[in-house]
Amino acid sequence: MSSPATLPISNQADSQPPIATPAFRSFLNRLSTTIRHTFSQRRPFSELLDRSAFSRPDSLSDAASRIKKNYTYFRVNYLSLLTLTLALSLLTHPFSLIILLTLLASWCFLYLFKDTNSPLVIMGREFSDRETLGVLLVATVVVVFLTSVGSLLISGVLIGMGVVCLHGAFRVPEDLFLDDQEAGSQGFLSFLGGAASSAAAAAAPVVATRV
Numbered sequence: 001m002s003s004p005a006t007l008p009i010s011n012q013a014d015s016q017p018p019i020a021t022p023a024f025r026s027f028l029n030r031l032s033t034t035i036r037h038t039f040s041q042r043r044p045f046s047e048l049l050d051r052s053a054f055s056r057p058d059s060l061s062d063a064a065s066r067i068k069k070n071y072t073y074f075r076v077n078y079l080s081l082l083t084l085t086l087a088l089s090l091l092t093h094p095f096s097l098i099i100l101l102t103l104l105a106s107w108c109f110l111y112l113f114k115d116t117n118s119p120l121v122i123m124g125r126e127f128s129d130r131e132t133l134g135v136l137l138v139a140t141v142v143v144v145f146l147t148s149v150g151s152l153l154i155s156g157v158l159i160g161m162g163v164v165c166l167h168g169a170f171r172v173p174e175d176l177f178l179d180d181q182e183a184g185s186q187g188f189l190s191f192l193g194g195a196a197s198s199a200a201a202a203a204a205p206v207v208a209t210r211v
Contacts, residue, residue, distance in 0.1 A: 038076060038079070041076050042076040042077050042080065043073065043074055043076070043077055045077065047074075047176075048074060048077050048167070048171075053171055053172045054170050054171060054172065055170065055172055056170065057169050057170065063168075063169035066168055066169055066170075066171065066172070066173055067165055067168035067169055068168075069173035069176065070167070070168040070171050070173050070176070071164075071168055073173065073176045074167075074168075074171075078164045078167075078168075081160060081163055081164060082157070082160035082161065082164060083160075084160075085156055085157075085159050085160035085163065086153070086156040086157060086160060088156075089152055089153075089155065089156030089159070090152065090156070093148065093152055096147070096148050096149045096152050099143055099147065099149055100143070100149050100153075103139060103140060103143050106136060106139065107136055107140075110132055110136065111129070111132050111133060111136055114132075120132055
């Protein structure tokens with residue numbers, strides 16, 4: 001009597017989608033932890049919008065000094081305002097937002113968190129990691145420099161920076177306690193370093209194995 005035919009068993013671990021890979025989950029966990037830690041250090045918005053603390057600066061040097069001190073104290077709040085301004089700029093241009101999200105998703109699922117054992121195949125042609133990286137870099141340059149996405153991002157950042165600078169110049173910082181923050185200040189927008197370094201740490205091992 002012949003033995004029954006053995007049915008092939010697919011390895012689900014090898015075919016799991018990119019969004020379920022450990023690298024992608026680690027990236028999301030680190031990013032979420034960094035965001036929660038960062039925003040736990042924000043100042044009450046009642047201090048940010050205290051009308052009694054606003055006055056016109058006496059000179060440009062006085063305005064620059066106020067901006068530096070207020071940034072040291074309100075840097076997380078300023079990051080929130082900058083992010084909100086950028087988000088509103090993108091939401092008012094849904095087509096550019098869709099293009100940007102598509103580009104980010106392409107980087108995540110086609111390169112950064114793609115299973116190295118599963119080559120990318122499009123229309124019967126297999127693409128190596130270097131070829132995929134080259135196509136993504138070209139697509140990024142085209143999207144950022146040859147479409148409205150790049151100008152939209154720049155304008156959103158500039159508007160946000162303008163709002164931050166205006167608030168910092170007119171907010172009198174004498175009532176703020178700056179001693180413990182002065183040591184941690186490393187320059188304007190240094191508060192972005194925490195999130196950026198965490199995201200880079202999560203993605204670096206994946207990129208290193210592909211280059």
